[in-house]
Amino acid sequence: MADLLIELFSEEIPARMQSRAREDLKKLVTDGLVEAGLTYASAGAFSTPRRLTLAIEGLSAHSPTTREERKGPRTDAPEAALLGFLRSTGLTKDQLQARDDKKGQVWFATLEKPGRPAAEIVAEVLETTIRNFPWPKSMRWGAGNLRWVRPLHSILCLLTDEAGAQVVPLTVEGIASSNQTRGHRFLSPEPFTVTGFDDYAAKLRRAHVILDASEREAAIRQQADNIAFARGWEIVADAGLLTEVAGLVEWPVPLMGVIEDRFLDLPPEVLQTSMKEHQKFFSARNPKTGRIEGFVTVANIETPDDGATILAGNQRVLAARLSDAAFFYENDLREAKAGMGHWAEGLKSVTFHNKLGSQSDRIARIAALAREIAPLVGADADEAGEAATLAKLDLRSSMVGEFPELQGIMGRYYIAAAGKPQAVADAARDHYSPLGPSDDVPTAPVSVAVALADKIDTLTGFWAIDEKPTGSKDPFALRRAALGVIRLVLGTGVRVGLIGLLSNALTQLYVLARERNAFASLPDYSKLASSDVVEVIFAEQFDFATPPENVFWLQIGSKKALRAKAQLSTWLALSSPVYPLGERVTDLLSFLHDRLKVYLRDQGIRHDIIDAVLAQPGNDDLVLVVNRATALNDMLKTEDGRNLTQGLKRAGNILAQAEEKDGVEYSFGADEKFAETDQERALFAALDTAEPAIRQATKAEDFPAAMSAIAALRAPIDAFFEAVQVNSDNQILRRNRLNLLSRIREAGRQIADFTKIEG
Numbered sequence: 090m091a092d093l094l095i096e097l098f099s100e101e102i103p104a105r106m107q108s109r110a111r112e113d114l115k116k117l118v119t120d121g122l123v124e125a126g127l128t129y130a131s132a133g134a135f136s137t138p139r140r141l142t143l144a145i146e147g148l149s150a151h152s153p154t155t156r157e158e159r160k161g162p163r164t165d166a167p168e169a170a171l172l173g174f175l176r177s178t179g180l181t182k183d184q185l186q187a188r189d190d191k192k193g194q195v196w197f198a199t200l201e202k203p204g205r206p207a208a209e210i211v212a213e214v215l216e217t218t219i220r221n222f223p224w225p226k227s228m229r230w231g232a233g234n235l236r237w238v239r240p241l242h243s244i245l246c247l248l249t250d251e252a253g254a255q256v257v258p259l260t261v262e263g264i265a266s267s268n269q270t271r272g273h274r275f276l277s278p279e280p281f282t283v284t285g286f287d288d289y290a291a292k293l294r295r296a297h298v299i300l301d302a303s304e305r306e307a308a309i310r311q312q313a314d315n316i317a318f319a320r321g322w323e324i325v326a327d328a329g330l331l332t333e334v335a336g337l338v339e340w341p342v343p344l345m346g347v348i349e350d351r352f353l354d355l356p357p358e359v360l361q362t363s364m365k366e367h368q369k370f371f372s373a374r375n376p377k378t379g380r381i382e383g384f385v386t387v388a389n390i391e392t393p394d395d396g397a398t399i400l401a402g403n404q405r406v407l408a409a410r411l412s413d414a415a416f417f418y419e420n421d422l423r424e425a426k427a428g429m430g431h432w433a434e435g436l437k438s439v440t441f442h443n444k445l446g447s448q449s450d451r452i453a454r455i456a457a458l459a460r461e462i463a464p465l466v467g468a469d470a471d472e473a474g475e476a477a478t479l480a481k482l483d484l485r486s487s488m489v490g491e492f493p494e495l496q497g498i499m500g501r502y503y504i505a506a507a508g509k510p511q512a513v514a515d516a517a518r519d520h521y522s523p524l525g526p527s528d529d530v531p532t533a534p535v536s537v538a539v540a541l542a543d544k545i546d547t548l549t550g551f552w553a554i555d556e557k558p559t560g561s562k563d564p565f566a567l568r569r570a571a572l573g574v575i576r577l578v579l580g581t582g583v584r585v586g587l588i589g590l591l592s593n594a595l596t597q598l599y600v601l602a603r604e605r606n607a608f609a610s611l612p613d614y615s616k617l618a619s620s621d622v623v624e625v626i627f628a629e630q631f632d633f634a635t636p637p638e639n640v641f642w643l644q645i646g647s648k649k650a651l652r653a654k655a656q657l658s659t660w661l662a663l664s665s666p667v668y669p670l671g672e673r674v675t676d677l678l679s680f681l682h683d684r685l686k687v688y689l690r691d692q693g694i695r696h697d698i699i700d701a702v703l704a705q706p707g708n709d710d711l712v713l714v715v716n717r718a719t720a721l722n723d724m725l726k727t728e729d730g731r732n733l734t735q736g737l738k739r740a741g742n743i744l745a746q747a748e749e750k751d752g753v754e755y756s757f758g759a760d761e762k763f764a765e766t767d768q769e770r771a772l773f774a775a776l777d778t779a780e781p782a783i784r785q786a787t788k789a790e791d792f793p794a795a796m797s798a799i800a801a802l803r804a805p806i807d808a809f810f811e812a813v814q815v816n817s818d819n820q821i822l823r824r825n826r827l828n829l830l831s832r833i834r835e836a837g838r839q840i841a842d843f844t845k846i847e848g
Contacts, residue, residue, distance in 0.1 A: 100239035104336025121214035126152030272296020425503035458542035468534035476516035704842035720792035759828035
């Protein structure tokens with residue numbers, strides 16, 4: 090057994106690429122070695138800005154000799170078939186053997202592949218890996234054809250066993266392998282030789298290089314926390330920035346600086362974002378004031394003046410950056426206090442999507458939806474509408490133009506500066522949430538109303554123009570929007586019928602589209618004679634399923650002309666084949682259900698249980714769906730629940746077969762007077778008790794109680810099937826028993842469609 094050490098030494102590798110590169114190097118080399126017949130005990134990959142390293146322990150010294158028998162053509166086959174077989178095996182005819190087979194004599198070839206030394210295999214695998222390394226971006230340099238993320242300088246490749254270390258001979262584009270590497274670019278630039286991984290790691294540390302990225306992260310975190318603590322400050326945690334900075338330095342030296350007083354009144358998010366994006370600084374917060382008052386920069390070098398010169402240079406650059414931020418912020422505040430009308434006007438020329446209009450159009454739709462949702466979530470409709478109207482205006486601000494990731498956050502500051510209620514200002518910050526599965530869900534009523542309206546408008550808009558996710562492609566993040574709707578509804582317990590919301594959102598979208606003449610090819614039914622204006626009257630409510638020819642008319646006075654014309658125009662447009670509203674709503678609700686299945690699966694609820702619940706009425710109320718699914722899931726974890734499910738499914742299957750055979754529906758008329766056995770009478774009695782209990786519990790949405798009530802049917806159902814023949818020769822008994830099974834089926838249907846439950 091031997092140990093293998095590989096180092097690929099280059100110019101600085103971008104920090105964002107290092108983690109993936111470590112894993113790629115490990116996978117490509119180990120897969121190649123195993124495919125060639127070598128085995129190994131363990132492997133570890135490491136990276137610094139200038140090197141990728143792979144250490145493999147317990148590598149076998151040789152690949153094994155292999156022997157393979159290959160069957161060829163019959164001995165009396167045409168000569169061409171034999172020649173083809175010989176070419177594929179690399180043998181001659183006298184090396185073949187003729188053996189008896191079921192169809193006569195057949196040629197067999199024995200192929201023996203001798204084992205090879207590990208060094209030979211390593212050289213081949215490593216060269217292939219280097220030449221085909223999957224960098225996201227790569228470059229060529231000099232006169233060679235090799236591509237690498239940055240110019241590759243050296244290759245270290247050592248095999249170490251009991252006899253000592255040997256260099257694996259390898260040359261790639263003029264770069265020959267060796268046992269040499271270099272330390273820190275400035276602190277220890279001279280080359281040195283190594284004999285194995287332990288020697289390599291120890292000498293690198295003495296040469297001011299910490300090989301392990303996680304160790305560099307820990308060192309940065311600890312030293313930064315220590316120097317912040319010494320000043321009474323605390324470092325604002327940022328895992329992504331920590332990983333990035335650890336990929337920028339080989340010998341981290343954290344240094345602390347102070348932000349000038351003139352910048353301390355900037356919002357903390359502005360300070361953090363500016364320092365992170367431009368300077369890769371960590372923010373330091375003063376817990377006494379709650380303000381960001383300092384920063385930590387991580388140098389890659391130790392200096393005689395303990396970093397004073399580095400800090401001074403960084404302070405000058407930071408002052409320039411924050412001066413720009415302060416300028417943007419002050420200008421934005423003036424616009425905000427003036428009412429933000431200029432921003433609102435500017436959004437009219439900002440296209441959201443060429444088929445969905447401008448950002449201004451979208452804001453109008455979201456505001457209307459937010460007003461509709463507000464009463465459902467306990468928010469004031471006027472506040473929700475105002476919040477939706479203002480929430481996206483910061484997209485035209487200078488600060489968001491510089492730092493797009495601050496959208497919404499800056500809106501909160503600007504809306505508050507304009508003197509609006511705090512709930513309206515908070516909605517600007519919160520309405521984008523939740524952005525991902527770990528993001529917090531807003532709970533303030535106005536924020537929830539605007540956040541729901543924003544995500545529903547996104548979904549309905551792209552559904553209306555047939556831009557749905559396909560496979561792994563989701564360019565408009567519609568799956569994320571759907572998950573956001575689900576988490577908002579479930580996280581706040583909002584009882585909302587999604588069918589109504591989706592229908593209204595699509596209606597508004599279409600009306601606005603017609604106003605922009607997006608559907609100019611349709612007849613314009615809104616141009617009615619002013620003296621002969623009519624109003625569409627529906628039987629009960631605005632029913633999109635009713636075709637236009639079934640609408641009856643009533644002449645009305647001209648004072649209702651505007652509303653009548655709008656209703657008529659909308660109605661006829663939405664009823665046209667160009668815009669099948671019902672199909673889109675159904676399809677979009679199905680999409681939301683699919684995302685709900687994924688979400689609940691992560692909560693431990695099986696997909697078939699969710700399907701069983703979604704088959705029930707009210708499946709557009711996600712809170713109701715989840716409550717049902719949770720109670721059913723808990724019941725099915727018990728033995729009684731599982732056995733009851735089998736009984737309900739058996740009753741449903743027998744009934745379905747009989748109804749298909751007889752061409753009738755057995756759903757009424759079970760009479761206890763026709764019961765012949767005690768088991769039948771016991772089942773009648775159990776159903777008489779369970780049915781009203783289930784009905785009352787489901788009406789009250791007390792699903793655990795409903796599950797308990799139906800669980801009481803388990804024993805009577807089991808006893809019934811054991812003792813009673815349903816399909817009796819006596820047709821009166823048969824019909825009565827089938828109708829009794831119908832009562833069982835209907836009892837189950839009050840809770841879920843048990844036929845969809847697997848197993």
